[in-house]
Amino acid sequence: MSLIQVQNLTFAYEGSYDTIFDDISFQLDTDWKLGFTGRNGRGKTTFLNLLLGKYEYEGTIHASVDFDYFPFPVRNRESNTLDVVDEILPDYEYWQLSRELSLLKVTDDALYRPFSSLSNGEQTKVLLAALFLKENSFLLIDEPTNHLDLDGRQIVSDYLKAKKGFILVSHDRAFLDNCVDHILSINKTNIEIQRGNFTDWRENKQRRDDFELAENEKLKKDIKRLSEAAKRTGKWSDEVEKTKTGIRNADFFVDRGYIGHKAAKMMKRSKSMERRQQEAIDEKSKLLKNIESSEQLKLAQLAYHKSRLVELDRVAIRYGEKRACEDVNFTIEQGDRIALMGRNGSGKSSLLKLICGEALDYEGTLRLGSQLKISYVSQDTSHLQGGLTEYARSCGIDESLFKSILRKLDFARVQFEKDMSAYSGGQKKKVLIARSLCERVHLHVWDEPLNFVDVISRMQIEELLLEHAPTLLFVEHDSEFCANIATKVVRL
CATH class of the missing domain: 3.40.50.300 (P-loop containing nucleotide triphosphate hydrolases)
Known part of the structure; x- marks a missing residue:
């Protein structure tokens, strides 16, 4: 050791x-x-x-x-x-x-x-x-x-x-x-180390956050009271400063040296009080800084005019002589959240691409609803470059909603000014997810959307999907996410 x-x-x-x-x-x-x-x-x-x-x-x-x-x-x-x-x-x-x-x-x-x-x-x-x-x-x-x-x-x-x-x-x-x-x-403001696994850490973190949130209103009142006291102290300091010029009455002049000495002592005292008050404000403010924001996101998926959106009947996908998958049968009904599972190389991504309209060599029957609108999130993020504003415009999505979702997924405002090529892998994935959530579609198709995405953001996305219940077909290897989200599982 x-x-x-x-x-x-x-x-x-x-x-x-x-x-x-x-x-x-x-x-x-x-x-x-x-x-x-x-x-x-x-x-x-x-x-x-x-x-x-x-x-x-x-x-x-x-x-x-x-x-x-x-x-x-x-x-x-x-x-x-x-x-x-x-x-x-x-x-x-x-x-x-x-x-x-x-x-x-x-x-x-x-x-x-x-x-x-x-x-x-x-x-x-x-x-x-x-x-x-x-x-x-x-x-x-x-x-x-x-x-x-x-x-x-x-x-x-x-x-x-x-x-x-x-x-x-x-x-x-x-x-x-x-x-x-x-x-x-x-x-947000420090690094901490704790014995135990992730669940132990998360439960302790949640208890601390809950306590801090419960104290939030009290702290805000204390901060407001201290701020007002600091303003009063500052005003008092200004008044004391004015006495240094001396005071004249009808019969005599007050000793300016004496007044200056007293004023200096009072100024020192007032500044000390002001400093202590500001330190108290800063200390109380720190208690709120490590709470991880997990604001709810909003999603408005289009309603489809039929209950069934997609049907696959004995579908097999070929790459030359090799079959990526075969004898695939399932339907996507409105409101389904389907987890497509299977080993690496079993054809999961190929099936998603086929449903999204990519021209692949396949056998069997694929039926897509007429005028069905689909939003696709791919595994690949290498194409992301340029600014967020231009990206939103090129995708035809609402820029303010797009950036609002990214803010809630822990994007700092300074990130909005950067080129997307400089983002981390997780931040690039969040860009694709936020874009998809802004698109007005009937079906979301996501291929391993959570690669590189941090745990808290994953839980936010889970809450969103559970609250708004969009129709979703996804491939994801995070077992917790699949268990929490999927209403159906299709295994290849």
Whole structure:
């Protein structure tokens, strides 16, 4: 066991007005299984990069372990997987690697195939197995679940549960609950560390927030009273200052030196009172700063003139000689929220694209309602660039509503001035979701919409969907989200 000590850490990107970290201090135990959570854009990936020494910063980070980052950057993805492992760790015993892969349900034959030929889930597992073979290494695991299906998430979560010495960035609640024993949370005004899993942390956070909200009105009254007192004190100071000029009556002049001395003492006293009052105002105001806003969002989906929107009858999709899926049968009725589930490569995304009108080679029958309007959220965010105003205009959506939804999903106003290409992965996903929610349609089709999206925003989106009950077809590997939202499940 050793400690990672962070002292007086301050960091901002060059040319940016936003300070990511401001004089923060804490320490971590290298034996911990640490879950790392916080809103998108708060600096989770930035902190990992600071540990890796990628940026210059103020303060100190002291550790007696080496840091390794997941996902490991593979330079030649056409190399055999075994060569990729050799690049990560030149000196290891083959039986050790075979044991790790067995725990992750990956067969040894994957090592003798090109790395690029492995599925995303297999690539994730191989890289984790190789990195955990390193001795005296503390792993920084950045969102490993984004390319894992539900079964893969369970396997990797169980694997990490048996390990120690890592920081795990993930927004999957069930995944975190299963495999971490501490939570590192980036809040609005501080960083905190707590023993337990994500649910433990969230329940404690909710209790604190509830207490602060209950105190809210009392604090506002106190702040108002102190502010008024500070104004009165300031006014008194001004009046005292005027006496320094001396006072004349009919028979004599008052000693200005004496008046000046008394005035100075009274001024010092009044300024001291004013300072204490302002400190009290600031202290009380701080109590409200860490509450995470989760305002309700609004959605107005168009009503369709028929109960049935879509029907698939024995549908199979082909890519050349290969079938992505076959014998698919289901209907989408108005008000359905259907979770489309299956292993990676089972054809889920292909089915969504087919329903949205993409020209794919398919067999069977697909019936779409006449004049059916669909809003599609894809997995890909690479096309997002330019400003939000131009993007809203090009999509034909209401700009004020679009930005209002983003504000409620924790976008700071300064983000509105930035190019979308500079956004984090989670912020880009929020742009796509907000755009979809602004579109006047009959059916929403979302393909893994929550990749990179922070936990609190996920819960906001859940509340929205439950309250407004739109018709929705979605693919998502967050088991909590699926369990809370889906009215039907279609398994491929």
